[in-house]
Amino acid sequence: MRIVALTACPTGIAHTYMAAEQLDKTAKALGHQIKVETQGAMGIENELSESDISQAEVAIFAADIEIEKQERFTKIKIVRVPVQEAIKNPRGVFAKL
């Protein structure tokens, strides 16, 4: 499956990146293709482009805060989970897709 994901936690110092790492690792282990954008203290990194999103089947939002540039995701199915969920039980997140 082609997946896009986005992570964002309150301070953007730690959990944003932990969640991104977990989603990345787990997707690969499950045989998915994934690109994870982080919205943290360094701003937006690994930004998802229009084509990234249009080519994906589903978007995972692991976010505890309002995310930026939400308008990119109007035409895609979104699965929302708390950041902690993505860190603690990433396989469970993919099971929801």
Add this chain to the structure above:
Amino acid sequence: MTPHVGRSPEFSFACRLAGGLHARPASCLAEVVSTFASDCVLTNHRNRATANLKSVLAIIAADVRQGDDCCVRVVGPDEESAQVALRRFIDHDLPLCDESPVEIAAPNTQALPRALRQTGVSCYFGTAVSRGIGQGVVVVTGGLALPRGLEAENGQDSSREQEKLGRAIAAVRGRIEAVLARQTSAVEAAILRAHLAIVGDISLINDINARLGNGRSVGQAIVEAGESFTNMLRRSDSLYVRERALDMQEICLQLLEQVYGARFQPLTVELHAPTVVVAETLAPQQLLALNRRWVKALVLENAGLTSHTVILARSLGIPTLVGVKDAPHSLPTGQEIIVDANRGCVVAQAPASVRRFYEREAEAARRRQEFVSRYAQAAAVTGDGRNLEVAANVSSPGELAAAFERGADGIGLFRTEMLFVGRDGVPSEEKQFEVYEQAARAAAGRPVLIRTLDIGGDKPLPYLNLPREVNPFLGYRGVRLYADHEDLMREQFRAIVRASAFGRVYMLLPMVSSLEEVRWAKAMLARVQAELAAENVAFDRAMPLGVMVEVPAVTFILEQLCSEVEFFSIGTNDLAQYVFAADRTNSKVTALADVLHPGFLRLLKQIVDTIHQGGKWVGICGEMASEIRYLPLLLGMGLDEISAPASEIPALKERVSRLSNANCNELLSRALSCRDSEEVKDLLQRNLPVDKAWPLLDRELVILESESESKEEAIRELVNACYVAGRTDDVEAMEDALWARESLYSTGFGHGFAVPHCKTSAAVAGSLAVMKLKKPIDWGAVDGQPSSFVILLALRENASESTHMKVFSQLARKLMDEEFRKDLKVSTNADSLLQFLAGELNIGSH
């Protein structure tokens, strides 16, 4: 004061003194009246109180406030001249005696520490008036109620009793004078002088004598008179006057002690171990009599911010709480208590966790001192190689040893006023020479900037007969009175020049505003040097002469002065006062004299630049130099030296070593273009120009085998580690920022790991602290497992911290890797742990 013309023998006036007729104006008034034989009685129409104007006590007790209408009746052999003099005094001189009552800003009483709140322990609250934390066994002193056991004593014939009284008064006076002669602190001296005034107060003596005439024993008479006066003072609406009741009682107790000798219970309490002195009231002299080594804190039920005891406790650095209700009864003798005068609480019967909290706080404070002391003896050099001399301000030779122990590169300001005040006449040349020589020798090759006499105006010397002034700060002071006091100055110059043979002595002139004053000093210096040469006395012919930059006019003749003198020292306190036209003793305007005002910063920059263009050296010795947050500005100015109280030197030197001179220059230029001081403050808070060489990883920030037993303790320990290593100046703010993040959801992300983190301006630098716990603790982690490995990530609130943030994000990702976590867990040695992290994260470490 506006005296209204009245018919003899009375006249009336309305009090215009903002502070009313309190201690200082009252004693000035009594001084004038006492030169006449006539009786002068004041009546305060508001409260119908009357006062013999020869008695300071009676005047204070009459509680004359601003706006009160008073009437003065003068009757006696010299009533006419007395009334003329008194009217003139009230009209012209009394307004000059005004002073705002001493106000002490109470420190911010912060919320209780988490460790305390957590235990739910009850504590006693009070107002913290002298900061710090003290711990010890309670010693309750008996308050100052006058003993009644002496009532049975029979009065002998009244003349013999009067003799006893006379001897007691003389003895008490002599004792206070003896202490006064030894004291070096201006605060102590002022209090003792107030006591001297009470002991010689005519109303008190008359009252006691009248009771002796009625057949009382001298003891009874003192007790009764004392009670009557203290009650009178206590009834006052003015807190200041009520607090003088304490001084009154103290004097009466001392008189009784003199009369009865060993039969009277001694005032002093012997201390032999760390002690918290608890009292309903404690008189200043009782505090002075205690062994300071053992006094760890004071808890007083009754004492205001202006009480002499409190002022004294502050100057002695004793943590003090006042207003603790029923303190002597709820805190009984022998009990171990903790006084937290940062937060305003007393904890008795503290549970182990609270005792642990304070022990750990004390340990952190100790480690901080130890940490900065490593920087004390080395030169203060910025990360990019610029040296800044960090010198000490001292007022007496007794402070020299401590200054050099704390790493002073020199004495940037040796004040000589203390040699001249609190004595009957000018100190001899020999006496002065001894002190200056001692300073030169103690400095062992380091420079000592001896400032010549800066007296006059607000700091009068009785034996110089200086006139009272309307605007003392704009008046006859410093170098301005030298030409009129040639002999006095010749002796001081001689003493300083002679001392120059024993070290690197520099001579500094205060309050210079013109070339003429400098030329006068140079001529005197040349004369003195010629005399000493003729006497075959050794001295340093090249002893540099310098001037204080504190009068604004002088900042525009620096070019000319550069060809007359060798160095300059900027006195920012006075310079700011004059530049802003804001009296620094007037609490209504003192905030205007803001050294962060861009106009003031531009002036300082211009001063330093002009002096450097003239090829001369310039330092700074005002309070501004001791404020660690201003250090980047001072470095940016290009100052050659800063001079601060000795206690600040190690921390200042440590901070210099952290900064980048280039970045300080850049920060200063931004500050100079700010519009107001708020912008400057904001700039300073957001941008600490830390040198790149200050790494994220730091040996000080690795805690192996932590004894922390709770999340609260662990977070506090990590924050304290940052404080010890100079990575935060505000422990509470950093702690709050971490807890604010924890309150969203726990940073315990499972597997026994937690990553508390924050982004805050309380972090001086990006920091990564690592803690391994001996016993895992509950962190509220997402997997419900206790945590044994904690990593603190502190980011400075600043957009330009992306390098640190990259490392943090990399670390966060790696923490998701089981192998990485295992490697962290198995390392048992701080150095190998740091090496491992540095390698994995591709960064350097300390």
